[in-house]
Amino acid sequence: METIIVYVDDADYAQLLLQTAVQAPQASQAHWVLVGCAPRITHRVSRFVSNRSRENWRNKWAERLFQDCVPVLQAHGAQVTTVLARGPLPELLQTLQAQYGAQSQVVDMRRPKLQTPDAAAPAVPSPLHKLAGTLAGIGALWTVLIGETLAA
Structure with a gap:
């Protein structure tokens, strides 16, 4: 058997x-x-x-x-x-x-354990995300500089 x-x-x-x-x-x-x-x-x-x-x-x-x-x-x-x-x-x-x-x-x-891609590997910022962050920072800097120039 x-x-x-x-x-x-x-x-x-x-x-x-x-x-x-x-x-x-x-x-x-x-x-x-x-x-x-x-x-x-x-x-x-x-x-x-x-x-x-x-x-x-x-x-x-x-x-x-x-x-x-x-x-x-x-x-x-x-x-x-x-x-x-x-x-x-x-x-x-x-x-x-x-x-x-x-x-x-x-x-x-046994029921398979579901893993999300985010949980399996740490998120690494792509070059496009780095560029977007840099441009946002430059835009914020320009806003502060222009605001101080106009206020003076």
Whole structure:
């Protein structure tokens, strides 16, 4: 039996992908291992939350995620196992491949993080912007000089 390891972090996004993936001819005979990848808690928030509270939140989050994703696969007769990622994914993948076989197929169905071009690279002013700034500065200087000349 083929094993398919799937990384999931958003139920709505993953349901669409799972519905198309389970349509494949051999997908219903495969063993699906859903790995829930919980969102990271920022450093600022984690200072005020205990480890126990963080684990409770992660478990509830995973329960809701799996409640939405597992029925999609089970409706087609697939065997499903759920795993919650509690550490780095490469280490978890090694553990899962040791458990289910090294030939397991790995699919990443996590929602892609959108990056805007402005956030990815710092804005560098173009020569045209530098010219516009220079001309504006010269215009302001002329205005001040002419204003003082006329006032005198």
